[in-house]
Amino acid sequence: MVRLKFFARYAELVGQEDIELTLPVPTTVAEVVRRVRSVVPGAAGLPAEPLTAVNLRHVRLDAPVQDGDEVAFLPPLAGG
């Protein structure tokens, strides 16, 4: 099980901020993104290569994902 988080515009697309997704682990962020875009309602509108974080750190799409990890989908950042 992987915990997914969506924010800002992405949360509006998906209609919620928190989802739990069951998929074979260990896996990669890229595979999580692919699964999310194909099975989560509204998520097909997410970019194929979004900015992502695992357990509160920015990661690249080839980063590993373990059972229980928190994978966040981050729209383009606009802080400051």
Add this chain to the structure above:
Amino acid sequence: MGHTTREAISPAALLAEVASPGCGASCLFLGTVRDGPEDGGVTGIEYTAYAAMAGAELDRILAEAQRQWPSVRVALRHRLGLVSTEEASIGIAAAAPHRADAFAACRYVIEEVKRRVPIWKKELRADGSVLWVDPQGHPAVLGPE
């Protein structure tokens, strides 16, 4: 104290946090909500965050600044929630024995905040429209540290 707040940012409080007898230079950066000629009547900005990660990333940025400029003291506050035009959305104070390090550390922190901290903003327009802001026009490419 946390780095994010829903209250107005006090420049005096930030400067007081970094003040020290050994520091002869203090530098203050304020980012304020803008309604420029190209911005289309912005009355305010609603800031939202991935709170846990924003806090962790701000801690990492401040720790990096401390490692690069060991004599510099830095304090930062970022607003969340609704911020009206002309109000500060971010304040950064840096104090150092000499001005070069204070300016450098302050500049480092604001640039890294812009690049790395998961905060988003929705522009509220005078005509009632609302727009998510995408400063880059595309997702930033970021890697692990």
